[in-house]
Amino acid sequence: ELKVEQNPLFLSMQEGKNYTIYCNYSTTSDRLYWYRQDPGKSLESLFVLLSNGAVKQEGRLMASLDTKARLSTLHITAAVHDLSATYFCAVDMRAYSGGGADGLTFGKGTHLIIQP
Amino acid sequence: KAGVTQTPRYLIKTRGQQVTLSCSPISGHRSVSWYQQTPGQGLQFLFEYFSETQRNKGNFPGRFSGRQFSNSRSEMNVSTLELGDSALYLCASSLAWTGTYEQYFGPGTRLTVT
Numbered sequence: 001e002l003k004v005e006q007n008p009l010f011l012s013m014q015e016g017k018n019y020t021i022y023c024n025y026s027t028t029s030d031r032l033y034w035y036r037q038d039p040g041k042s043l044e045s046l047f048v049l050l051s052n053g054a055v056k057q058e059g060r061l062m063a064s065l066d067t068k069a070r071l072s073t074l075h076i077t078a079a080v081h082d083l084s085a086t087y088f089c090a091v092d093m094r095a096y097s098g099g100g101a102d103g104l105t106f107g108k109g110t111h112l113i114i115q116p
Numbered sequence: 117k118a119g120v121t122q123t124p125r126y127l128i129k130t131r132g133q134q135v136t137l138s139c140s141p142i143s144g145h146r147s148v149s150w151y152q153q154t155p156g157q158g159l160q161f162l163f164e165y166f167s168e169t170q171r172n173k174g175n176f177p178g179r180f181s182g183r184q185f186s187n188s189r190s191e192m193n194v195s196t197l198e199l200g201d202s203a204l205y206l207c208a209s210s211l212a213w214t215g216t217y218e219q220y221f222g223p224g225t226r227l228t229v230t
Contacts, residue, residue: 033218033219035221041223042206042221042222042223042224043206043208043221044221045218045219045220045221048218088159090159103149103151103161103163103164103172103174104149104151104159104161104208104219105161106158106159106160107158108158109158109159
């Protein structure tokens with residue numbers, strides 16, 4: 001059974017600081033996604049990581065994937081209040097199962113609060 | 117390009133009733149997946165449809181069912197509702213069920229069971 005673990009689950013930080021959210025998963029996959037969710041809202045796609053060593057950046061967020069370590073990171077640089085949200089990583093196993101995998105498997109999410 | 121739409125957005129039902137939720141994927145997307153989100157269990161996969169066929173099913177009881185129509189629109193049905201079925205139900209569409217296509221999520225239907 002695929003397990004996806006995020007840490008930390010809760011993070012309170014000040015504006016201007018840097019921090020990293022970690023996503024570990026238990027089974028081989030080279031497809032990992034990061035999503036953002038604001039309170040009461042749906043999931044917004046942030047990054048799609050499709051190969052070992054993949055690095056994507058958008059504004060103050062940068063995501064990377066190390067498939068050998070089964071680890072993805074989401075790095076926040078010089079945080080601003082608008083980045084306060086819950087961030088989810090999700091692993092996609094569908095390509096490895098001939099269609100028998102269970103869709104996306106999500107981590108529990110990292111609830112990020114950025115204080116002025 | 118219109119995004120994924122879900123109807124209704126909010127729903128209140130009583131225990132024992134049944135409910136049908138609808139999802140219209142992004143135009144051209146043939147894969148539709150459903151997820152349940154609760155504070156306790158987080159985001160859990162329900163099922164995925166592609167070309168009117170259920171490809172995958174998550175670990176949910178048979179009370180949860182779904183279908184997909186020829187225009188790729190999908191519905192999910194929950195029969196004999198229980199209090200624990202209160203959740204945000206999210207639909208996601210993608211170009212295909214395999215390959216490198218990411219899933220795009222709809223706004224969700226918030227179901228409250230009383």
